[in-house]
Amino acid sequence: MSTITNGSAATPTTSTEPILRVRDLHVRFPTPRGTVHAVRGVDLELRRGEVLGIVGESGSGKSVTSLAVLGLLPDTTKVTGSVQLDGDELLGRSDKQMSRLRGDKVAMVFQDPLSAFTPVYTIGDQIAETVRLHRGASKAEARARAIELLGLVGIPEPARRVDAFPHEFSGGMRQRAMIAMAMANDPDVILADEPTTALDVTIQAQIIEVLRTAQRETGAALVFVSHDLGVIAGIADRIAVMYAG
Structure with a gap:
């Protein structure tokens, strides 16, 4: 794997100590x-x-590397190295130990939000659940947080759409909800x-802007996986190129 610094991207304030370090991952x-x-x-660093x-x-x-970081690969998979x-x-x-970290310290935006969301629960319930699990919020507080977040990512009428089911959202709206x-x-x-793979070019640009908003609001470091170098060049500070694992 080779790493390239992208001078054209707007570089936020970063610390020199890595928050995430991957070493010799197999x-x-x-x-x-x-x-x-x-x-x-x-x-990776x-x-x-x-x-x-x-x-x-x-x-x-690319995707296997991300799933390995979160411990989301099948039990039969052999993962070695250090994360x-x-x-x-x-x-x-x-x-059980990883479940305490997922959605709290490390979160993931999946490529296909329709399959990532549970179809029988509303979008708001699924967002509120992670707030209740990790923050111990009440049901009312978690719902209010879900509405706030949906508004933040550009979902129109968030107080109404919080009760919608995943199939009632368009592909771009599902990705925003994710x-x-x-x-x-x-x-x-x-x-x-690969959060923009299944979306048209106009929606891709909107989702990238939403991810920038997410990073700005949370202060998180972001790993953006894609097969499209043009998309990567517009958002990344550094670029890692993978080939044949």
Whole structure:
């Protein structure tokens, strides 16, 4: 993996000490035809307030790297190396331990929000749930926070749309709601896994602006994963290029 500094991007205030450090990350998937070595020795550093773009062709291991950081890969996956969040090792932690971090210290914006949201619960309930779990907020407080977040990411009439189900939102609105959920607890790191891939060019630009808003409001460092170098160039401070894992 090679890393490039993007001089054209607006660089926020960053600290020199990494909030997220990945060292010699390897991910292997067992299959009937043998082991697939999907990620091969990836090294990454992400500083506070920084936007790191990870770019590469389909199948290069970008999304697998992000999922490995959050411990969201299948139990049969073999993950080795080191993933440190603010100096604390994450690899080897149980799912229960990682659940305390997901949505709190580290949040993720998934590529397909329709499948990431639970279809039988409203958008507002799903955003409010993460606030209640991690902040101990009351039901009323969590709902108010959900409405505030939906308004912040540009959802019209948030007090009404908070009770809508995922299928009642357009693709761009679902992605905005997913970003709102990621912002809910002011995380240290937001991982955005190809959040603009399924959207048209105009909506892509809007989602990138929403991600900038999310970063500004939460102070989080952002990892932006994409196969589109043009999209990455417009948002990232540094760019990591992946090829064949």
